[in-house]
Amino acid sequence: MKINKPIVLALAGLVLFHASTLLAQTPIDLAAARATDPNTLGWMVGTPPPPDKSIRFEDGSFYRFPQWRWSFSHWRELRPTVAVERGSWPAIPFVEKIDSSLDQVTFVPMGGTTAMTWADSLVANYTDGIMVLHKGRIVYERYFGALTAERPHIGFSVTKSFFGTLAAMLVAEGKLDPSAQVRKYLPELADSGFGDATVAQVMDMTTAIDFVENYTGESPTMDRYRYATGFAIRPAGYTGPTSILAMLPTIGKKGTHGTEFHYRTPNVDVIGWLIARVTGKSPAAVLSERIWQRMGTVDDGYMQVDEIGTPLTGSALNGRLVDFARFGEMMRQGGRINTVQVVPKAVVADITRGGSREAFVAGGYPTLPGWSYHNFWWVSHDDHGVYMARGIHGQAIYIDPKAEMVIARFASHPLAANVNLDPTSLPAYRAAAEWLMKQ
Amino acid sequence: MKINKPIVLALAGLVLFHASTLLAQTPIDLAAARATDPNTLGWMVGTPPPPDKSIRFEDGSFYRFPQWRWSFSHWRELRPTVAVERGSWPAIPFVEKIDSSLDQVTFVPMGGTTAMTWADSLVANYTDGIMVLHKGRIVYERYFGALTAERPHIGFSVTKSFFGTLAAMLVAEGKLDPSAQVRKYLPELADSGFGDATVAQVMDMTTAIDFVENYTGESPTMDRYRYATGFAIRPAGYTGPTSILAMLPTIGKKGTHGTEFHYRTPNVDVIGWLIARVTGKSPAAVLSERIWQRMGTVDDGYMQVDEIGTPLTGSALNGRLVDFARFGEMMRQGGRINTVQVVPKAVVADITRGGSREAFVAGGYPTLPGWSYHNFWWVSHDDHGVYMARGIHGQAIYIDPKAEMVIARFASHPLAANVNLDPTSLPAYRAAAEWLMKQ
Numbered sequence: 001m002k003i004n005k006p007i008v009l010a011l012a013g014l015v016l017f018h019a020s021t022l023l024a025q026t027p028i029d030l031a032a033a034r035a036t037d038p039n040t041l042g043w044m045v046g047t048p049p050p051p052d053k054s055i056r057f058e059d060g061s062f063y064r065f066p067q068w069r070w071s072f073s074h075w076r077e078l079r080p081t082v083a084v085e086r087g088s089w090p091a092i093p094f095v096e097k098i099d100s101s102l103d104q105v106t107f108v109p110m111g112g113t114t115a116m117t118w119a120d121s122l123v124a125n126y127t128d129g130i131m132v133l134h135k136g137r138i139v140y141e142r143y144f145g146a147l148t149a150e151r152p153h154i155g156f157s158v159t160k161s162f163f164g165t166l167a168a169m170l171v172a173e174g175k176l177d178p179s180a181q182v183r184k185y186l187p188e189l190a191d192s193g194f195g196d197a198t199v200a201q202v203m204d205m206t207t208a209i210d211f212v213e214n215y216t217g218e219s220p221t222m223d224r225y226r227y228a229t230g231f232a233i234r235p236a237g238y239t240g241p242t243s244i245l246a247m248l249p250t251i252g253k254k255g256t257h258g259t260e261f262h263y264r265t266p267n268v269d270v271i272g273w274l275i276a277r278v279t280g281k282s283p284a285a286v287l288s289e290r291i292w293q294r295m296g297t298v299d300d301g302y303m304q305v306d307e308i309g310t311p312l313t314g315s316a317l318n319g320r321l322v323d324f325a326r327f328g329e330m331m332r333q334g335g336r337i338n339t340v341q342v343v344p345k346a347v348v349a350d351i352t353r354g355g356s357r358e359a360f361v362a363g364g365y366p367t368l369p370g371w372s373y374h375n376f377w378w379v380s381h382d383d384h385g386v387y388m389a390r391g392i393h394g395q396a397i398y399i400d401p402k403a404e405m406v407i408a409r410f411a412s413h414p415l416a417a418n419v420n421l422d423p424t425s426l427p428a429y430r431a432a433a434e435w436l437m438k439q
Numbered sequence: 440m441k442i443n444k445p446i447v448l449a450l451a452g453l454v455l456f457h458a459s460t461l462l463a464q465t466p467i468d469l470a471a472a473r474a475t476d477p478n479t480l481g482w483m484v485g486t487p488p489p490p491d492k493s494i495r496f497e498d499g500s501f502y503r504f505p506q507w508r509w510s511f512s513h514w515r516e517l518r519p520t521v522a523v524e525r526g527s528w529p530a531i532p533f534v535e536k537i538d539s540s541l542d543q544v545t546f547v548p549m550g551g552t553t554a555m556t557w558a559d560s561l562v563a564n565y566t567d568g569i570m571v572l573h574k575g576r577i578v579y580e581r582y583f584g585a586l587t588a589e590r591p592h593i594g595f596s597v598t599k600s601f602f603g604t605l606a607a608m609l610v611a612e613g614k615l616d617p618s619a620q621v622r623k624y625l626p627e628l629a630d631s632g633f634g635d636a637t638v639a640q641v642m643d644m645t646t647a648i649d650f651v652e653n654y655t656g657e658s659p660t661m662d663r664y665r666y667a668t669g670f671a672i673r674p675a676g677y678t679g680p681t682s683i684l685a686m687l688p689t690i691g692k693k694g695t696h697g698t699e700f701h702y703r704t705p706n707v708d709v710i711g712w713l714i715a716r717v718t719g720k721s722p723a724a725v726l727s728e729r730i731w732q733r734m735g736t737v738d739d740g741y742m743q744v745d746e747i748g749t750p751l752t753g754s755a756l757n758g759r760l761v762d763f764a765r766f767g768e769m770m771r772q773g774g775r776i777n778t779v780q781v782v783p784k785a786v787v788a789d790i791t792r793g794g795s796r797e798a799f800v801a802g803g804y805p806t807l808p809g810w811s812y813h814n815f816w817w818v819s820h821d822d823h824g825v826y827m828a829r830g831i832h833g834q835a836i837y838i839d840p841k842a843e844m845v846i847a848r849f850a851s852h853p854l855a856a857n858v859n860l861d862p863t864s865l866p867a868y869r870a871a872a873e874w875l876m877k878q
Contacts, residue, residue: 047715048684048747056746057519058681076741077521077748080496085589150524236675242497245487276486300739302515307495308487309516 028109028116028124028424036066036126036414038146043070058233069412072393073128073146075154075318076302079230082311084301084319085288092296092338094322094329097137099439107431110367110423121428125394125421126413128153129321133329133406134436143321145412152302152318153410156391159303159317160268162287162327164376167203167271168347169290175278178203182270185277188245193253194270201257202267202274203375204355208255211264215392215416221251225266229306231315243308244269260362261355261373265314268376272313284311294342295330297323315391325408328389328397332406352387352401354379367422384433392416396425403433467548467555467563467863475505475565475853477585482509497672508851511832512567512585514593514757515741518669521750523740523758524727531735531777533761533768535577538878546870549806549862560867564833564860565852567592568760572768572845573875582760584851591741591757592849595830598742598756599707601726601766603815606642606710607786608729614717617642621709624716627684632692633709640696641706641713642814643794647694650703654831654855660690664705668745670754682747683708699801700794700812704753707815711752723750733781734769736762754830764847767828767836771845791826791840793818806861823872831855835864842872 038044042053043066049055055067057078062071071078103119122130128147132140147153170176176185178200183190185199193209194202201207212219224240226232228247234240241247251266272283279286284303292301301323304316326337331351335343355374365371372379380386384402389395394411396418407429413421477483481492482505488494494506496517501510510517542558561569567586571579586592609615615624617639622629624638632648633641640646651658663679665671667686673679680686690705711722718725723742731740740762743755765776770790774782794813804810811818819825823841828834833850835857846868852860 044748047712047721048682048749054747058746074748076515077519077744080516080518081520082516087589150526243487273486282486305516307497308493309483309513310487 030120030123033123033126036069037144038066038070041066041069043067043146044074060233063232065414066412068393069126069128070146072154072410072412073151075152075304075316079304080307080309081302081316081318082282082284082305082309083288084284084292084303084317086297086300087288087293089293090296091298093298094133094326095137096141097134097139098141099139102132102140102432102435105428105431105435107427110427112423116424116428118428118432121424124424125409126411127394128410128412130407130409131321131325132432132436133325134439135404136329136333138322138325139436141321147321147410149322150299150320152299152320154391154395155317155319155324155389155410156315156393156395157265157268158324158389158391158395158397159313159315160265160376160391161389161397162291162317163268163271163275163283163313164203164374165331165343165347165351166275166283166286166290167199168351168375169343170275170278171199172344172347176274182274185274186270188249189270189273192249193251194248194267196253197257199271199274202270204261204359205263205267205373205376206258206261206356206359207264207267208253208257208260209264209266210252210254211266213262213264224250229312230304231312243306244310244312245273245308248273259359261359263363263373268314269312271376272311275313282309282311283313287317291327291330291342292323294340295326296338296340297326299323321408321410324397324410325406328399328406328408332399332401332404351375351377352379352385354381354387357381365419367419367426384430386429390418392418394418394421394425398429400429400433403437405429405433405436407432469559469562472562472565475508476583477505477509480505480508482506482585483513499672502671504853505851507832508565508567509585511593511849511851512590514591514743514755518743519746519748520741520755520757521721521723521744521748522727523723523731523742523756525736525739526727526732528732529735530737532737533572533575533577533765535580536573537580538578541571541579541871541874544867544870544874546866549866551862555863555867557867557871560863563863564848565850566833567849567851569846569848570760570764571871571875572764573878574843575768575772577761577764578875579871580760586760586849588761589738589759591738591759593830593834594756594758594763594828594849595754595832595834596704597763597828597830597834597836598752598754599704599815599830600828600836601730601756602707602710602714602722602752603642603813604770604782604786604790605714605722605725605729606638607790607814608782609714609717610638611783611786615713621713624713625709627688628709628712631688632690633687633706635692636696638710638713641709643700643798644702644706644812644815645697645700645795645798646703646706647692647696647699648703648705649691649693650705652701652703663689668751669743670751682745683749683751684712684747687712698798700798702802702812707753708751710815711750714752721748721750722752726756730766730769730781731762733779734765735777735779736765738762760847760849763836763849764845767838767845767847770826771838771840771843790814790816791818791824793820793826796820804858806858806865823869825868829857831857833857833860833864837868839868839872842876844872844875846871 106115183195301319303311330337354372389397398407545554622634636646740758742750769776793811828836837846
């Protein structure tokens with residue numbers, strides 16, 4: 001499929017315009033957002049908490065709003081997990097140089113006309129925690145609701161960028177051939193939609209698989225994914241796959257690989273499987289050994305596992321905010337932090353160059369015009385060289401190389417898609433970058 | 440009920456004689472024990488592991504032998520858990536002065552006539568890990584099978600001694616009245632078998648409740664406990680309680696409180712509830728703040744939680760072997776370790792004085808003649824002043840004040856009851872103590 005680039009970018013602009021118009025017409029109700037603070041609402045307070053204030057996996061309440069304002073900071077209490085160990089490497093704290101005047105920095109939300117303060121943007125986005133690093137120092141750090149500095153929070157698809165980076169490291173070492181078809185490494189997937197896709201296509205999510213990633217509407221494939229992985233309780237009489245590695249071979253093909261970007265989490269589970277196959281270790285252990293331990297993290301991370309212990313590489317890394325920020329800072333410094341070269345410089349450079357902007361258009365991201373997706377990272381191609389790790393409900397690592405700034409954010413927004421947060425996030429981050437560049 | 444002490448002790452001796460005879464007639468097959476090494480058997484190896492080598496909670500395989508030789512070192516991958524945080528206190532390593540000649544120390548198993556070496560006793564007991572401290576230094580440390588020094592292992596009922604100690608601390612502070620009835624603090628239990636029991640009776644397990652603790656046979660009350668807590672998958676159509684705090688009020692009364700010791704785990708869950716009620720915090724947080732953080736642990740511990748996040752104080756603490764040994768060493772030093780007085784000296788002294796030896800006889804422990812149970816600790820009343828924390832399948836902290844020795848052991852014995860391990864454990868520990876006293 002040949003794509004006409006100018007037309008595509010114009011179309012993307014049009015979609016953005018419509019989305020912005022829509023967003024501009026929706027007033028942001030800060031009081032309503034504040035009213036969903038899980039402490040104020042008393043979720044899971046008391047021994048036992050009252051039935052109408054209890055949160056369980058088993059009745060589905062863990063993944064309902066506003067309950068998830070508590071759940072996202074308590075994931076291991078709801079699901080089985082495996083540690084991503086920090087090992088015995090020294091924990092390296094960041095130097096702090098807090099400047100809370102950032103709160104008063106203003107920006108105009110996408111599609112809006114009225115300026116908003118940074119402080120209000122945090123409320124608007126149902127922020128659980130946010131940290132801003134500038135030149136490697138913490139200049140801003142806030143926690144809300146159920147989150148504290150010491151408590152891990154789920155990163156959802158921010159997880160993908162950790163494993164995309166790991167896979168790219170294996171490619172750089174020659175352990176994984178990006179042009180090889182998946183079936184070469186995983187014969188179990190030979191007859192699935194992934195079989196004849198290349199490793200590179202999986203890492204850029206340009207595989208043509210029969211899977212609809214849908215967090216809100218009907219999607220039998222997504223439902224099967226959630227039942228297999230343990231993200232949702234299975235209906236009575238369920239007879240489908242009961243683990244992620246049993247579910248992946250059931251995904252068929254639909255279309256031609258390599259032409260269009262479509263955001264589909266099972267691609268990352270395939271990469272997790274590939275990492276396990278070529279290293280002989282659990283992806284959680286590989287993450288620990290190659291990244292988590294080596295970048296001076298202050299605490300263990302952890303990952304949800306399915307019922308046979310497979311860590312869910314597409315969505316299930318939990319960690320402290322500072323350790324997610326640290327991952328961004330390591331990337332910003334060309335893969336190096338605290339005198340340790342964690343990720344090869346060439347791997348970081350390749351990630352920041354991004355993927356196909358043409359292929360990206362098919363994904364339909366009105367708030368990300370001109371962006372691309374590569375090795376499970378979102379790349380802006382803007383004049384600051386911004387790139388991001390992004391997860392549903394507002395999880396983000398935002399790296400602005402030109403401003404020497406990294407922002408890590410955990411959130412529990414009532415809507416899954418980041419299109420709902422971007423209008424009051426991306427311009428806020430840009431404003432913060434410009435403000436910091438003047439300091 | 441008035442108990443005739445000499446008769447009771449004679450009866451206990453008779454039971455012991457029979458048990459010993461039985462045990463002496465069962466040859467200990469060391470080769471068979473070695474053959475169940477989970478690494479040798481290949482449990483959970485491969486991506487995915489073969490179906491016949493997979494271990495899941497959902498199909499019950501996690502709690503079958505020999506699978507549990509793997510499960511006990513991987514508990515959080517099977518069940519939801521909450522961290523027992525070590526916080527930011529410095530980790531204090533023990534000085535090592537390894538002397539592996541302990542391997543050749545011999546002893547005669549209870550009821551036996553042939554001497555056995557210490558090294559063989561570890562195999563006989565399906566040991567996963569063992570550490571011996573002498574005068575506060577590590578003199579012996581070994582790991583087997585699925586366990587490593589860095590990996591937490593489930594402590595089962597060793598957990599009880601942590602929470603009995605915590606409750607005793609609250610008693611010492613006047614926050615918990617040992618002579619008050621449970622219903623004073625927990626009106627939810629007023630109509631249950633616990634309602635008119637005193638706090639002290641609960642802490643010594645002399646409550647007369649309608650509950651049969653049975654790990655192998657039929658016990659509807661035990662089944663209900665396991666379904667409520669999440670230790671077993673619920674049968675289809677289960678309509679019983681779905682949390683521990685909903686289950687406890689359903690336990691009735693049977694008999695008279697304060698006369699007989701009967702080992703019943705729900706007593707500890709009541710104490711966990713009491714700790715939460717009088718502190719306003721989760722028992723896991725109280726354990727972290729008052730003990731785990733303050734004794735220089737090297738890693739977080741963690742506890743299984745039920746489906747509304749209540750930590751299971753009777754059975755579900757997991758930690759590294761060295762941190763369990765540290766708890767014993769802190770007790771041995773009168774509640775003090777690394778210059779920190781963690782537990783008041785008077786609380787330790789009270790625990791070591793033990794409970795009623797008469798009441799203990801009713802429990803029926805042939806390998807523990809003359810022992811007693813107090814504040815969820817097992818007290819020998821022997822000439823070394825030995826006392827223990829004990830959990831099914833061989834979890835143990837053994838404290839020998841006279842020999843200045845502490846032993847922590849994790850195991851995955853095919854049988855739950857420690858009566859099966861004591862004959863090749865208690866004499867071995869005594870022999871180690873006598874050997875160390877001569878060094």
